[in-house]
Amino acid sequence: MKQIELRLIALLASAPLFLYGAPTANLPANGAIVGYQIGEQGPNHRVWQKVLRVTDARGNIVLSTNRAFVEVATGLNFKDPATGKWLPSKEEIEAYPGGAIAQCSGSPGTFLDSNPTTGLIYNDFNSIIPGRYMFQFRNGIPLGHP
Numbered sequence: 001m002k003q004i005e006l007r008l009i010a011l012l013a014s015a016p017l018f019l020y021g022a023p024t025a026n027l028p029a030n031g032a033i034v035g036y037q038i039g040e041q042g043p044n045h046r047v048w049q050k051v052l053r054v055t056d057a058r059g060n061i062v063l064s065t066n067r068a069f070v071e072v073a074t075g076l077n078f079k080d081p082a083t084g085k086w087l088p089s090k091e092e093i094e095a096y097p098g099g100a101i102a103q104c105s106g107s108p109g110t111f112l113d114s115n116p117t118t119g120l121i122y123n124d125f126n127s128i129i130p131g132r133y134m135f136q137f138r139n140g141i142p143l144g145h146p
Contacts, residue, residue, distance in 0.1 A: 031054040031055075033052060033053075034053050035051050036048050037049050039065065039067065041077050043075070043106060044076055045071060045072050045073075046070070046071040047067060048067075048068045048069050048070070049065040049067060050065065050066055051063060051065050052065070052066070074106065075105060075107050076088070076089060078104055078105055078106055078108060087104070089106045090104040091105075092105075096111075099111045120133070
């Protein structure tokens with residue numbers, strides 16, 4: 001039983017998850033799907049809206065949207081510091097002084113540099129293993145400072 005549960009968790013963690021039904025559910029008889037657009041997004045989700053073209057009782061063509069599904073994945077988007085808008089994450093690593101940086105990631109940050117003096121991989125904290133930093137917490141409060 002545990003093996004099946006672990007496989008399910010691994011499957012869910014490795015791919016985006018779509019919620020709230022099939023994309024073609026509840027399509028009016030006189031309507032057609034025009035496409036999909038992102039209605040709302042955050043760091044770990046996107047709400048996709050289905051755009052429908054429907055002819056009303058007067059014969060007018062009307063475009064309407066509704067929530068089609070929610071896409072869920074860890075680090076799906078990142079917030080652009082210049083505009084404050086959520087943008088799709090990119091799997092890009094760029095050169096950076098002293099190491100490398102992933103700026104357009106859901107988990108942005110720099111990689112450790114290998115400088116023997118300043119590089120984190122050559123130092124330690126509360127450990128005898130270089131590159132290992134151990135911090136103790138009690139009730140959410142750090143004990144000791146580096």
